Amino acid sequence: xxxxxxxxxxxxxxxxxxxxxxxxxxxxxxxxxxxxxxxxxxxxxxxxxxxxxxxxxxxxxxxxxxxxxxxxxxxxxxxxxxxxxxxxxxxxxxxxxxxxxxxxxxxxxxxxxxxxxxxxxxxxxxxxxxxxxxxxxxxxxxxxxxxxxxxxxxxxxxxxxxxxxxxxxxxxxxxxxxxxxxxxxxxxxxxxxxxxx
Ligand code: FAD
Numbered sequence: 001x002x003x004x005x006x007x008x009x010x011x012x013x014x015x016x017x018x019x020x021x022x023x024x025x026x027x028x029x030x031x032x033x034x035x036x037x038x039x040x041x042x043x044x045x046x047x048x049x050x051x052x053x054x055x056x057x058x059x060x061x062x063x064x065x066x067x068x069x070x071x072x073x074x075x076x077x078x079x080x081x082x083x084x085x086x087x088x089x090x091x092x093x094x095x096x097x098x099x100x101x102x103x104x105x106x107x108x109x110x111x112x113x114x115x116x117x118x119x120x121x122x123x124x125x126x127x128x129x130x131x132x133x134x135x136x137x138x139x140x141x142x143x144x145x146x147x148x149x150x151x152x153x154x155x156x157x158x159x160x161x162x163x164x165x166x167x168x169x170x171x172x173x174x175x176x177x178x179x180x181x182x183x184x185x186x187x188x189x190x191x192x193x194x195x196x197x
Contacts, residue, residue, distance in 0.1 A: 017041055021093075024137055032136045035092035036080050043075075093136050100134070101168055108164050109191040111157040123154045139171075146170055161187045 019037035023029030030038055091099065107126075112119060131144030146167055153159035165182035172179055180186070189195055 021138065024141075029137065031091075031096065032093055032138050034094050035085060035089065038092065039080065093139070096136065097139070097171075104164055105161070105168075105187070105191040108157060108161040109188065111154075111160050113156050113158070115154065115156060120154045123160065124152060127152045127154075142171070142174070143167065158184055161191070 017037055017040040019034060020041045021029050021032040021037075023032060028038075028041060033041070111123065115123070127147070131140045131147060134140035134143065150163070150166065153163040161184065162182050165180055165187055169179045169182065171177075180190075
């Protein structure tokens with residue numbers, strides 16, 4: 001995923017907060033970025049633009065605004081700590097990811113042991129649509145590459161659940177998150193049966 005270390009068309013790269021993701025079009029990608037990082041980005045952009053209006057020179061303005069932008073980022077970070085995200089906000093990359101994984105793992109957990117040819121074809125079609133339609137473009141690209149190397153196993157619920165678990169673990173690895181134990185008992189406990197009493 002391209003993070004803010006590369007330059008954007010609108011701001012000097014040193015002004016972009018960490019975690020800001022640049023889309024394939026070279027512009028900041030909102031649905032590829034967490035809402036925390038996006039809010040910091042918009043705060044910095046405002047500061048840089050205000051300074052740019054005063055000086056008229058965008059490079060000099062960005063340099064001059066850098067300390068002010070750093071304060072704006074720190075202030076926004078502090079606000080994020082105490083202000084919960086409003087419920088009616090559009091999803092960010094994390095919320096969309098959690099919802100999508102929940103749907104996929106749960107659907108796999110309830111997929112038949114012995115699916116009909118029609119059920120297999122529909123599952124394959126659902127999975128193959130993700131790299132084409134998933135709104136976070138970088139996530140979709142990585143998933144597409146991953147699926148080329150590891151074609152979906154739609155033979156039955158156990159194979160599908162494990163296949164999905166492995167794809168999810170590849171994203172976990174990339175994001176530095178812990179791997180999930182892909183044994184069937186752990187998958188069923190998490191996505192179907194719940195913990196034993
Ligand atoms: P999530 O990773 O969303 O997991 C939700 C729950 O699933 C966890 O609490 C855990 O109980 C369970 N779980 C965790 N791992 C597994 C597993 N391997 N198998 C079964 N269950 C598991 N974000 C990015 O920033 N960059 C990306 O490139 C990116 N690519 C993505 C690609 C896809 C196809 C999807 C669906 C999401 C992607 N995301 C990406 C979002 C990212 O995977 C997370 O959803 C997001 O960071 C929120 O993480 P989380 O810690 O809340 O838990």
